[in-house]
Amino acid sequence: MIDISSLSVLYQRKNLSVTALDNISIHIGRGEIYTFIGPSGCGKSTLLHVLSGIIREYSGTALIDGAPIDPKKQRIGLVLQNYGLLPWKTVLKNCLLGIKIKDRAASLDDYGDFITKELGINQLLDRYPGEISGGQKQRVAIARAFILRPDLLLMDEPFSALDAITREEMQELFLNIWKSNQVTTVFITHSVDEALYLGSKIVVFSKAPGRILDIIKNPCFMSEDVRNHKNYYEMARRLRDYLRQAG
Numbered sequence: 001m002i003d004i005s006s007l008s009v010l011y012q013r014k015n016l017s018v019t020a021l022d023n024i025s026i027h028i029g030r031g032e033i034y035t036f037i038g039p040s041g042c043g044k045s046t047l048l049h050v051l052s053g054i055i056r057e058y059s060g061t062a063l064i065d066g067a068p069i070d071p072k073k074q075r076i077g078l079v080l081q082n083y084g085l086l087p088w089k090t091v092l093k094n095c096l097l098g099i100k101i102k103d104r105a106a107s108l109d110d111y112g113d114f115i116t117k118e119l120g121i122n123q124l125l126d127r128y129p130g131e132i133s134g135g136q137k138q139r140v141a142i143a144r145a146f147i148l149r150p151d152l153l154l155m156d157e158p159f160s161a162l163d164a165i166t167r168e169e170m171q172e173l174f175l176n177i178w179k180s181n182q183v184t185t186v187f188i189t190h191s192v193d194e195a196l197y198l199g200s201k202i203v204v205f206s207k208a209p210g211r212i213l214d215i216i217k218n219p220c221f222m223s224e225d226v227r228n229h230k231n232y233y234e235m236a237r238r239l240r241d242y243l244r245q246a247g
């Protein structure tokens, strides 16, 4: 699905030069959720910007299904921490933004109905973003990404602004919807618990400039009760040790 090889990103302006990613290589298989964890400033968002086609200047290669990244050709869903909703459009129109770019006449089909119901926003479709809560806005952003039926779903710390209870609720909802379509997902987080709760594989980044320290298959993934899984504590300790080294 995704093949990244010797990827380095350098931000360069007049008297500023920052290496954000340093020689990253990773293969991401179809239908998996990769959680990426690492200290602040290590280049996680930069990597997501490369995968979404926002950053085009880099060295090395980044391919989706063997082709260069092109958001016009590939369906890429993006969910950011600050929701990215348009305040002058209703919740319904915000949900349809992604697919309207491809198909102007698009409306909420059965699948879209399923998603908005699952996320509990089907009663809010006529409201504007200014008339709903932060947690509800995050649900709309997630609905929009899933309704696009993306080949690749990119999430940049989407739940970190939410309170603890809403966050756990959103993590569960996200997994429920993910089960229905198993879209390949790159999910960035700085929470060890979230990395373990959501990731089939966990990628650990070093401190800046970001390198990959380890890629770990998560034995707790999709188990009945993740946080009480017999390997949870051991895995959490391993990740915390890495972050301590890295930070």
Ligand SMILES: Nc1ncnc2c1ncn2[C@@H]1O[C@H](COP(=O)(O)OP(=O)(O)O)[C@@H](O)[C@H]1O
Residues within 6 Å of the ligand: 011, 012, 018, 019, 020, 038, 039, 040, 041, 042, 043, 044, 045, 046, 047, 208
């Ligand atoms: N547009 C930019 N111009 C210059 N430097 C940037 C830009 N965006 C990010 N950086 C720098 O690149 C590094 C990685 O940033 P980022 O990818 O946002 O890290 P993370 O998401 O892991 O916190 C940081 O040192 C950051 O200051």
Ligand SMILES: [Mg+2]
Residues within 6 Å of the ligand: 044, 045, 046, 156
């Ligand atoms: Mg970031």
